[in-house]
Amino acid sequence: MPAEAKVSAKVNKPAKVEARAAVPASPPLTERQEARRRRILHASAQLASRGGFDAVQMREVAESSQVALGTLYRYFPSKIHLLVATMQDQLEHMHGTLRKKPPQGATAAERVAETLMRAFRALQREPHLADAMVRALTFADRSVSPEVDQVSRQTTAIILDAMGQENPTPEQLSAVRVIEHTWHSALITWLSGRASIAQVKIDIETVCRLIDLTAPTGP
Amino acid sequence: MPAEAKVSAKVNKPAKVEARAAVPASPPLTERQEARRRRILHASAQLASRGGFDAVQMREVAESSQVALGTLYRYFPSKIHLLVATMQDQLEHMHGTLRKKPPQGATAAERVAETLMRAFRALQREPHLADAMVRALTFADRSVSPEVDQVSRQTTAIILDAMGQENPTPEQLSAVRVIEHTWHSALITWLSGRASIAQVKIDIETVCRLIDLTAPTGP
DNA sequence: ATCAAGTCTGAAACTTGTTCTAGATTAGCG
DNA sequence: CGCTAATCTAGAACAAGTTTCAGACTTGAT
Numbered sequence: 097m098p099a100e101a102k103v104s105a106k107v108n109k110p111a112k113v114e115a116r117a118a119v120p121a122s123p124p125l126t127e128r129q130e131a132r133r134r135r136i137l138h139a140s141a142q143l144a145s146r147g148g149f150d151a152v153q154m155r156e157v158a159e160s161s162q163v164a165l166g167t168l169y170r171y172f173p174s175k176i177h178l179l180v181a182t183m184q185d186q187l188e189h190m191h192g193t194l195r196k197k198p199p200q201g202a203t204a205a206e207r208v209a210e211t212l213m214r215a216f217r218a219l220q221r222e223p224h225l226a227d228a229m230v231r232a233l234t235f236a237d238r239s240v241s242p243e244v245d246q247v248s249r250q251t252t253a254i255i256l257d258a259m260g261q262e263n264p265t266p267e268q269l270s271a272v273r274v275i276e277h278t279w280h281s282a283l284i285t286w287l288s289g290r291a292s293i294a295q296v297k298i299d300i301e302t303v304c305r306l307i308d309l310t311a312p313t314g315p
Numbered sequence: 316m317p318a319e320a321k322v323s324a325k326v327n328k329p330a331k332v333e334a335r336a337a338v339p340a341s342p343p344l345t346e347r348q349e350a351r352r353r354r355i356l357h358a359s360a361q362l363a364s365r366g367g368f369d370a371v372q373m374r375e376v377a378e379s380s381q382v383a384l385g386t387l388y389r390y391f392p393s394k395i396h397l398l399v400a401t402m403q404d405q406l407e408h409m410h411g412t413l414r415k416k417p418p419q420g421a422t423a424a425e426r427v428a429e430t431l432m433r434a435f436r437a438l439q440r441e442p443h444l445a446d447a448m449v450r451a452l453t454f455a456d457r458s459v460s461p462e463v464d465q466v467s468r469q470t471t472a473i474i475l476d477a478m479g480q481e482n483p484t485p486e487q488l489s490a491v492r493v494i495e496h497t498w499h500s501a502l503i504t505w506l507s508g509r510a511s512i513a514q515v516k517i518d519i520e521t522v523c524r525l526i527d528l529t530a531p532t533g534p
Numbered sequence: 535a536t537c538a539a540g541t542c543t544g545a546a547a548c549t550t551g552t553t554c555t556a557g558a559t560t561a562g563c564g
Numbered sequence: 565c566g567c568t569a570a571t572c573t574a575g576a577a578c579a580a581g582t583t584t585c586a587g588a589c590t591t592g593a594t
Contacts, residue, residue, distance in 0.1 A: 126591080129541090149456075154581060164543040166584085175581065234453040234500075237368075238508045245509055270521040274497050277504075277518065281453075281496035289457045290464055299496065302489040302525065309524060345561080348571090373551060383573040385554085394551065 135161035136171055140182045144228035152179060152228055173239075179232030180243045186229065187250045190215060194254060204259040209304040211258035212279060213297060219283070220293070227287045234284060251276055259307065267310040278303040352390055354380035359401045363447035371398060371447055392458075398451030399462045405448065406469045409434060413473060423478040428523040430477035431498060432516060438502070439512070446506045453503060470495055478526065486529040497522040 125133065139160035143152045154175055158168045172178035199210040219226040236244050255272050256264060264272070282299045285291035291299075344352065358379035362371045373394055377387045391397035418429035438445040455463050474491050475483060483491070501518045504510035510518075 128590090132542095150580095153579095164545095165582090166544085167542055169582070170541080173582095231454060231456075234503055235450060236507060237450075241507055241509050244507065248509070267521075270517055273514075273518055274493075274522045277497040277500035277522075278493050281500045284453055285496075288455060288460055288463065290460050290467070295492075298489055299492055302486075302529075303493045303496075303522075305528060306521065306525060309528060310521075347560090351572095369550095372549095383575090384552090385574085386572055388552070389571080392552095 132161070132163055132167070133171055136163060136168060136178070137182055137185050140178055141186070141225060144179070144182065145222050145225045148224040148227035149179070149231045151224070154178075176232050176236050176240055177243060179228055180236060180240055180247060183229040183233060183247055184243070184250065186225070187247060187254075190218060191250060191254050191257075193218075195257070198260075199258055203308055204261065205304040205307040207260065208255055208258045208275065208307060209301050211254065212275075212300050212304075215254070216283075216293075216296060216300070223287070226283065230280065230283050230287060234280060248276065251279070265310065268307065271306040271310045274306060275303050351380070351382055351386070355382060355387060355390055355397070356401055356404050359397055360405070360444060363398070363401065364441050364444045367443040367446035368398070368450045370443070373397075395451050395455050395459050396462060398447050399455060399459055399466060402448040402452060402466055403462065403469065405444070406466060406473075409437060410469060410473050410476075412437075414476070417479075418477055422527055423480065424523040424526040426479065427474055427477045427494065427526060428520050430473065431494075431519050431523075434473070435502075435512075435515060435519070442506070445502065449499065449502050449506060453499060467495065470498070484529070487526065490525040490529045493525055494522050 136157060139157045140152055143156055143160065152175065154168060155165060157178065158165045161168070163171075168178075172181060194211060194214060199207040199214075201207040201210050233244060233247060252272055255275060259268070259272075261268060278299055282291065282296045286293065286296045355376060358376045359371055362375055362379065371394065373387060374384060376397065377384045380387070382390075387397075391400060413430060413433060418426035418433070420426040420429050452463060452466060471491055474494060478487070478491075480487065497518055501510065501515045505512065505515045
């Protein structure tokens with residue numbers, strides 16, 4: 097039988113994903129493989145934290161993580177895949193952090209805005225890392241759709257969490273979609289220096305109004 | 316004195332731009348230079364229409380437009396610059412087209428949604444071209460900010476046109492910003508196959524509600 | 535313990551964006 | 565016209581993402 101894992105082709109790259117969780121449902125990795133994967137993601141985040149998207153060079157990631165270039169590509173079929181996976185990783189971490197101190201706002205809109213601003217502040221602490229992750233996310237083509245979708249689901253989960261809404265209406269889900277759009281695009285404009293932090297704040301607060309507008313008890 | 320133009324360095328690449336118009340304010344180009352520029356943009360759009368972002372290869376653009384590679388880079392300092400300029404070009408064209416038949420909707424929100432859906436339909440006719448332009452736009456880094464800003468201004472102008480609002484309030488401008496965010500991000504999700512045309516429509520209509528919400532005579 | 539199948543490594547090769555160079559061309563001025 | 569500075573061209577060279585390959589290494593099954 098196989099070797100380090102019983103996968104067929106391409107290392108267990110996160111394929112189809114379970115309905116909710118962030119955990120890939122693909123064949124399990126051996127310990128050593130799991131360790132390699134971690135090393136790679138760590139190196140990726142570290143290099144990204146330095147110089148952003150451009151500083152994440154595949155050869156360097158491979159070297160930093162003590163893995164051959166070919167192996168890196170087996171785990172992550174492209175630089176974009178790698179960075180999107182890095183984002184998944186960071187997002188999970190952030191969701192955990194955010195869960196701990198739930199937002200205080202009185203309305204759902206306030207809580208969502210507060211949560212997103214908290215996330216934004218976290219990103220501001222590592223602007224280069226944010227740059228690498230967000231640029232990869234929006235540049236991703238169809239071949240990365242499953243992974244990008246996963247990030248999107250995770251983001252949706254964070255927002256719904258903040259809303260404290262168990263069973264959102266379709267209208268509310270639309271509002272959440274629009275909020276995500278705004279969130280990503282506002283980050284882009286901030287990262288490329290075309291919008292200030294204050295401007296991003298305003299945009300987030302503006303779009304969050306949609307939540308109240310679509311609240312089940314609303315207008 | 317100089318040759319084909321009296322520019323200093325880098326061909327008259329659109330620098331600072333006048334307050335409103337889309338016309339670059341830089342030193343004028345010779346006829347031959349203007350012609351070269353047109354050929355390049357045409358080749359860019361043509362290649363993009365075929366295979367999208369990846370199909371726009373600088374060597375091919377240079378060949379198609381009968382220009383040396385070095386010259387291409389003198390006119391457009393990077394592939395991203397080129398594609399963003401291509402977008403400026405197309406946007407101008409589209410703004411002209413849209414002006415002709417103003418939207419019919421009763422409310423500003425309806426008119427904006429109608430206008431954006433009209434633009435969306437136009438993009439659907441050349442999805443590959445849309446792919447190239449939008450991907451370039453969101454991937455652009457700081458070095459392209461002036462040009463991307465110009466595109467943003469043009470988009471804002473189209474939306475304000477549709478609103479029929481001469482003197483928008485700051486709140487309305489915020490709403491317009493959020494609409495633009497949603498517009499760009501929704502296009503991205505559509506282009507990468509993660510959202511359907513119907514979904515994009517819903518998102519546009521949802522975000523356009525913000526306009527009524529912020530109307531001067533509104534709530 | 536042995537073996538077959540799959541994995542990892544190291545290095546070279548290939549692709550495409552970007553830069554550089556030497557020489558031919560062009561524009562405008564005197 | 566003839567000059568000069570800038571532009572254009574052809575082509576090589578460089579950089580980083582991606583692919584490929586032969587051989588060494590692991591793993592799990594027999």
